[in-house]
Amino acid sequence: MGCETICFLLLFFFSILTIFFQLGARSLENQCYIRYAEVAREMIRSGDWIVPRLEGKLFLHKPPLIIWLIALPSALVGKVTPFFARLPSALSAVAVIALTFYLGKRMFRDFRVGAIAGLILLSSKEFFWQARTARADMVLTLFILFSLSCFYIAYQSSGKKRFGFFLLFFVGLALSALTKGPVIIFSLWIVALFLLFNRRLRVFLEPGFWWGWIVFLFLILAWVIPYLSRVEISTLKAEFALTHILSRPEPFYYYLIEFWPRFAPWSLFLPAAVLFFFKKNPEQQEERLFLLCWVGVILILIFLVHNKTYRYFLPIFPAYSLILSASLKENLLSFPFSKKEWLSRAWEYATWVCFFIYIISFLLAWFFVWWFTRSFTATLVTVFVSIGGWGLIGYALLKRELRTKIIVLSFLSLLIFETYFYFITREDDKHSPVKKIAEIIKFQVKPAVFYTFGVNGEEAILLDFYLDSEVLKLENSSQVVKALKETAKPSAILISQKGFEQVFGKLPPKTLAVFPITHYKKTTYFLITSKKK
Structure with missing residues (x-):
């Protein structure tokens, strides 16, 4: 095998190792997202793979592709687990790195x-x-990258x-649309602007584009027509x-603030990226x-949209x-030192700032871990x-080579990220209160x-997910009293603290068993069950 193949395989397997490590070890309410997993669970239970539903109602927030990607492997084992819910994002991330x-x-x-x-992307x-x-954001990033690469x-x-x-470009567009709707405008505007600057707009008239639109419509209508036949x-x-x-x-300046922590530590290398664009290299x-159109179009579009979230940055990251990588290559290989001075300084300064931040972080980490957890094991892990x-x-620092510093900086970032996930996984019960409530309901x-x-x-969606059923919801205190008094079978109601205060005086205490459920030392829910007569 050549150096290129070995390098790719090392990157590929290292990506799998770091991304899949403890992927399913924490619950979906522990700094994650539950909605798509619950829609996938309801899709498997109902057998309706065309119309996504959440709590029995139409789910219109996203098209169905991300739901299908979660539901397909989950159907093989009969249930949606945290691992299968995160699997599409993890596989997409590895594919994005490979592409x-x-x-x-x-x-x-x-x-x-x-x-x-x-x-750089992985770290x-x-x-x-x-x-x-x-x-759905990582899956969308994969399809945008796939379409632009094609x-x-x-x-x-x-x-x-x-x-x-x-044709494959339009397949990527269709998959993007089935993942997150109208975001296909990202890829289309990037391509249009690139062709406009190159004075090659006639490409739009080529047979590949016309047939591509037919393929795009076929893939979209393959879901839309059955959907409209049912709804x-x-x-x-x-x-x-x-x-x-x-x-x-969010305000217009939202992304100007969010970019720096979201792409850390590589956001500090932005001056090197800007200098790269202004270098004159005809080759x-x-x-x-192409890269400037890619970044510029997406930034302009997400800035113009009134509704903003940091996840919209993700398709820019590749x-x-x-x-950054091309800037590094140009800095090290393309120019003699006298011509690369400013680019070299930009890299060096950013690298030293990152190292300084990490040194301080490692010095203080063990103290803060002990202060907040009082755990010897957690502190020992932090020390190592x-x-x-x-x-x-x-x-x-001993090697003094810029490329070595960049690789080490990547490993340092991944070390910190993996350690953070280790800690939040280790305290999964603390971060998963609804899971604990569901366990009480199921076993006690x-x-x-x-x-x-x-x-x-x-919280209602999480309960449905953990109990693997659509829990009936009562709308007012009268329905609560009726359910506990008149139901022939034993019944139970999970009531919030505010709801409990509304109905407790209306119920005869001798006919009920009340289980207070606490979360972070504060009573938040009561589980009330009717006693058998």
């Missing part, structure tokens, strides 16, 4: 650009986090290869009017333009990683992690009929 490696090698004709870009904070979360290959090819990759348009409109899909309004003009971190920093009380009152939002 970034290939694209970097192809664009800059050096596999080291792809390898460093993949490592960026938000990318690593979203790779271990049951959300377009770039088609643009540089001819004949049947060009035609085939244009009336009037019902769809009524439900859509009640659904708060875009509910995250790389098309590559620079492009930014390629820009700190020693490992100092060892890596010492090695990088086994009523024939179970209801909730005053339990709403994410």
